[in-house]
Amino acid sequence: MMRPVLVRRDRVVPATQAVAFVVGIAAALALGLVLLWTSGHNPAEVYERMFDSAFVGTDSLSRTLERATPLALTGLSVAVAGSMGLWNIGAEGQMMAGAIVATGVAMMADDLSGPLLIALMMVSGIAGGMVLMLGPALARSHLRVSEIITTLMLVYVAIRVVEWLETGPWKDPESFGFAVIEPVPEQAALPGLFGRANIGMLIALGLLLVFWLAVSRTAWGYELRLAGSSPDTARYAGVSLRRKVLTALLLSGGIAGLAGAVQLTGSATRLESGLSNGYGFAGIIVAALALMRPSGVAVAAVVFGAVQVGGQSIQTLGVSSAISDILQAMILFGALVAAVFFNYRVRWTGPKGQASSDDDQAEAGDETMAMEGA
Amino acid sequence: MSEAALVGLFVATVQFGTLVFLAALGELFAERAGVLNLGVEGMMAMGAVSGFMVGLETGSPWAAFFAAAAVGALVGGLHALVSVVLGADQVVSGLALTIGGLGLAAYVGRNVVGERPETLFTDMGITGLAHIPWFGEIFFDQPPVVYLTVLLGVAGWFVLTRTRLGLALRAAGESAPTTDAVGHSVMALRSGAVMVGGAFAGAAGSFLSLYMAPGWVEGMVAGRGWIAVALVIFGAWRPGRLALGALLFGFTLALQPRLQSFDIEILGVEVNSISPALLGILPFVLTVVVLVIISWRYRHRPSPAPAALGLPYRREER
Numbered sequence: 262m263m264r265p266v267l268v269r270r271d272r273v274v275p276a277t278q279a280v281a282f283v284v285g286i287a288a289a290l291a292l293g294l295v296l297l298w299t300s301g302h303n304p305a306e307v308y309e310r311m312f313d314s315a316f317v318g319t320d321s322l323s324r325t326l327e328r329a330t331p332l333a334l335t336g337l338s339v340a341v342a343g344s345m346g347l348w349n350i351g352a353e354g355q356m357m358a359g360a361i362v363a364t365g366v367a368m369m370a371d372d373l374s375g376p377l378l379i380a381l382m383m384v385s386g387i388a389g390g391m392v393l394m395l396g397p398a399l400a401r402s403h404l405r406v407s408e409i410i411t412t413l414m415l416v417y418v419a420i421r422v423v424e425w426l427e428t429g430p431w432k433d434p435e436s437f438g439f440a441v442i443e444p445v446p447e448q449a450a451l452p453g454l455f456g457r458a459n460i461g462m463l464i465a466l467g468l469l470l471v472f473w474l475a476v477s478r479t480a481w482g483y484e485l486r487l488a489g490s491s492p493d494t495a496r497y498a499g500v501s502l503r504r505k506v507l508t509a510l511l512l513s514g515g516i517a518g519l520a521g522a523v524q525l526t527g528s529a530t531r532l533e534s535g536l537s538n539g540y541g542f543a544g545i546i547v548a549a550l551a552l553m554r555p556s557g558v559a560v561a562a563v564v565f566g567a568v569q570v571g572g573q574s575i576q577t578l579g580v581s582s583a584i585s586d587i588l589q590a591m592i593l594f595g596a597l598v599a600a601v602f603f604n605y606r607v608r609w610t611g612p613k614g615q616a617s618s619d620d621d622q623a624e625a626g627d628e629t630m631a632m633e634g635a
Numbered sequence: 636m637s638e639a640a641l642v643g644l645f646v647a648t649v650q651f652g653t654l655v656f657l658a659a660l661g662e663l664f665a666e667r668a669g670v671l672n673l674g675v676e677g678m679m680a681m682g683a684v685s686g687f688m689v690g691l692e693t694g695s696p697w698a699a700f701f702a703a704a705a706v707g708a709l710v711g712g713l714h715a716l717v718s719v720v721l722g723a724d725q726v727v728s729g730l731a732l733t734i735g736g737l738g739l740a741a742y743v744g745r746n747v748v749g750e751r752p753e754t755l756f757t758d759m760g761i762t763g764l765a766h767i768p769w770f771g772e773i774f775f776d777q778p779p780v781v782y783l784t785v786l787l788g789v790a791g792w793f794v795l796t797r798t799r800l801g802l803a804l805r806a807a808g809e810s811a812p813t814t815d816a817v818g819h820s821v822m823a824l825r826s827g828a829v830m831v832g833g834a835f836a837g838a839a840g841s842f843l844s845l846y847m848a849p850g851w852v853e854g855m856v857a858g859r860g861w862i863a864v865a866l867v868i869f870g871a872w873r874p875g876r877l878a879l880g881a882l883l884f885g886f887t888l889a890l891q892p893r894l895q896s897f898d899i900e901i902l903g904v905e906v907n908s909i910s911p912a913l914l915g916i917l918p919f920v921l922t923v924v925v926l927v928i929i930s931w932r933y934r935h936r937p938s939p940a941p942a943a944l945g946l947p948y949r950r951e952e953r
Contacts, residue, residue, distance in 0.1 A: 267722065267949055296742070348726055396923065404930040405938070409673065409726070410865045411926060414919040417858050425912035542734055549727045583741035583853075590735025594717060597728060601721040605949075 267605040278552050281599040285550070286564070288595030289588045296587065302580055310578060311571025321570070323456025327528055329566030330458075331356070333465040334520035335544025336551065336558040337472060338390075342408075342513035343553035344476055345489030345505060347401070351412030352517035353541025354419035355390035359518025360525045361423060362389030364431070364532040367445050375448035382449060383464075383522050390518015391511050393419060398510035402503045408510060416541070423534045431532075444531040451527040461527040466559070468516065473555040485509060517541060539586070543569075546593045565589060644886075644893055645773045650847060652885025653777075653784045654839055658863035659870070659877055660784075660791050661835025665711075666867055667795065668828035669808035669821075669943040673729030674714050676860030677736020678833050679840035682707045684744035686841025687851045690752045700756075700780065700841050707837015708830045710736055715826040722947035733860070741853045748852055756780055756846040780842045787835070792874040804828055808941035811948035821948050836860065858919065859888070865922045869929060871939040883925075887918045 290308070297304040315325045335352040342349040349355075363382040370378060393415050400406035426432075426442060433443040451459040476482035488495040488505040496502060520540065529536055543565055551557025572585025658675055665672045686703030690696055710732065718728040756778040760766075764775035795801040806814040807824040815821050843859070844851055862884055869884075870877030894906050894914050933939065 350730065400923075400927050400930065404927060404934055406926050406930045407868065410861065410868070411923050413861055414858075414865070414922045417919040418916040421912045421915045424915075425910045428912060429910050545730055546734065549724075549730070581742050581745045583738050583745065586738025587735055587742060590731045590738060593727065593731040594713070594735070597717055597723045597731070598721060601723055 263609045263611045265607045265609055267601070268608045270604060270606050277600060277603040278550075278557065278596075281596040281603060282550055282557075282561070282564075282592075284599035285592040285594070285596030288598075289591035292591050293584060293588050296584070297580070302578070307575050307578060307580055307584075310575050311568075314574035315567035315570045320456045323454075323458040324570045325563065325566045326458040326462055327456075327566070328569050329562040330461045330465050330527065331520045331524050331538075331540040332543055332547055332565050333469060333558055333562035334523060335517055335541050336547030336562050337465070337469055337555065338513045338517040338520065338541075339544050339548035340551060340553040340555065340558055341472065341516060342509050343548055344482075345485050345509045347489075347506065347509055347513075348409045348545075349394070349412050349510065349513040349517070350409055350545055351393070351397070351414075351416045351541070352513075352520070352544050353537045353539070354412070354416030355393050355514045355517035356521035356524065356537040356541050357416075357419035357423055358393035359386035359389040359521030360529075360532050360536050361419070361426070361521075362386060362392070362518070363522040363525055364442065364445065367449055368431075368443075371446040373448075378446065378449045379451065379526055382445075382526055383519060386518045386520075386522025386525070387515040388518065390514040390516070390521065392514075393518070394510055394514025398507050398514070401510060402506040420534055420537070423532060423536070426532070427534060433531075442532045445525060449526050451523070457528070459527045461523040464519075464523060465562075468519075469555040469559055476555070517544075520544075543589060546589055550593060550596055564592075568592075640893070640896065642769055642772050644889055646777070647889035647893075648882065648886045649773060649777060649781060650885070651888040652881040653781045654842055654847065655859055655863050655866055655884050655888070656788065656878060656881035657780075657784045657839040657842065658836045658860060659866040659881060660788060660874065661707075661832030661839075662863055662867050663832075663870070663872060663874065663877060664791070664795070664804070664828045664835075665825075665832040666944055667808045667872060667941055668804045668825045669811060669941055669946065669948070670715075670719060670825050670829050671725045671729060671945045672711065672714050672732070672829055672832060673726060673864065674710070674732025674736060674833075675836050675863050676856055676858070677733035677740070678707045678710045678836035679843070679856045679860040679863075680740035681710050681736050681743075682837030682840025683844040683855060684740040684747075684840075684851050685837070687752065687844040688744065688747055690754070690841075690845050691747060691750060694752075694754045696754055696756045696845050699845055700838055703841030704834040704838040707840065708834040710837070711830045711833020712826070714833070715829040718947065719822060719825045719829060722949050725945050725947070737854075737856075744851045744853070749850065751850060752845065755849055756842075778842075778846050780838075780846065788874055788878055795874065805941070808943055811943055811946070815948075815950065821950075825948075836863070839863075862888075862918060862922055865926060868940075869925055871929075872941060873939075880925075884918065884921070887921050891915060891917045 294304045297307055314321055316322060338352045339349050363386040366385040367378065367382055370381060397408050397411035400411055401408040428440045431442045433441050451461050453459045454462065484500045485505060488500055488502055492502055524536060525532060547558055547561040547565055550561045568585050568588050572582040576582050658679055662672060662675055682703035685706040686699040689702040690699035714728050714732050717723050718725045758776050759779055761775040765771045803814060803819045804824055807821050811821045843855065848855060866877060866880050866884060869880040891914050895911055897906055899906050
């Protein structure tokens, strides 16, 4: 009987991941088409609305970039940990932690001038993200506790702390009984660029550039990647794995915390339990699609920003915005599958006698062994 | 604290324990075969929504339960296809499954939010035993899913540790090339384990939407799928310890909404003066603490995790 096996390609297709990304988008749109069609919507109309609202006109573009900003930062956060093989899937929580500390600082220092207060809030955002990451980072570096689960668990903790602050200690006395926290001081609003896009975008872009330089052009970055890809080699070369794990995870947490502070001062008006809005989780997809590379993070963040803006816009057509979550996950699945076929090809192998190859000989060996065992 | 409240706490402990045990048992199968599936949260959400909708349509909780298991198996099948058959990264595929599963569940269930099914699972008082004070109510007057889960746990332990199939499954999780060399299909073993795991997670989801919190709302799984993933580590990949861990986590999950009503003091703090939001962090903090303790105990010993956990296997690369 002929059966298919995956064989590694000798020559790798150039720009593999970029093409895989495009294939992923196409696959997601195709699935979305089926989903929309079967639930009685006109897919063409929905997709047109999504595209227009995300890309056509400066206002639309600014909305896409507004959403791309936190996505780029959380994507970078995941990518920093990911470049040494670690998974920070709690960026959602670290964003909240950053926003909590930044809000606290703003409450205490609300008489500072704008730029000074903003700078202070950014630094405290980074600190907040790092604090939430400290436990998982130490547990990972010293006890090898899976950072995947610990970082995720703290997401629920951070969100519930915000809910607690909303209903109790930080409840705005002027909110007429609503459980909301008082808005951040006016002077702490990030300066706008155009439309809804603000300076936060430049912060994200700058940080991506710094990280790209650090990882690809410095010894520190080389050691980081080495520690991720072959820990034994790194240890032999005198790299302290513990310290590398700690730095990578703390940096990752800090960047996600910064995303929280940027979101707080950029797009939001106050700290609330919906502030992180799934950006931390979407950041995982962004980083995975980018294969943890900063340039890819930037591109994927813009695409995902567009998908999210589009997802919001189609609610007026009576379509659930959950569509955008499904599209985002499907893009990743599609790209994942496409990448496999760019690196491997399918070969049909038959029983022994047909087409002599290493695989066939190996198979013949298997059959003999199976017969001996029987 | 009244006697009724205490019994109620333990009744809920068994139910929450069942919920996380069922999902964790499925994940244990997959991981023993060498496949990490971080999609449990998404599979549970898909099971919860599809079970609930089938329950609304048919009025039969059992039809709903098995439909949810089928949907779970199907969703798990996607992970099997991508990460086992094609050999893509298991972490990435699992996370995509959770994000996509939560999104798809929200989309599919958008029109049934707030509806209530007419028939749900009901407690089955086991004749003669249910009337025993305390124990009767806690152990012998539970919904049938609880007893089915106990049976599945025993059967799962038996298959895993006492049968050839179980041996092959564990071998696939320890060393795929060896398993392949003795003539077993690693792909079939791993895919099967992942799909069975999906079925269990889906079924657990429907227990949530058809009994524990009847109805469907977005986000109703609320991290219990992730707790199930952590539970497998806590249980050191063994069904027996998994059951113990499930009771511990079940107790915490049951305790947290009830603490508000308890008139007790811990370390000089009156518990019922603490905000419910703050008490809500309890199960998640406990998970982190427990994982740290477990790892501390294993710090000088080899990890009890299956050796090939997370490693894709492609035949021609051996």
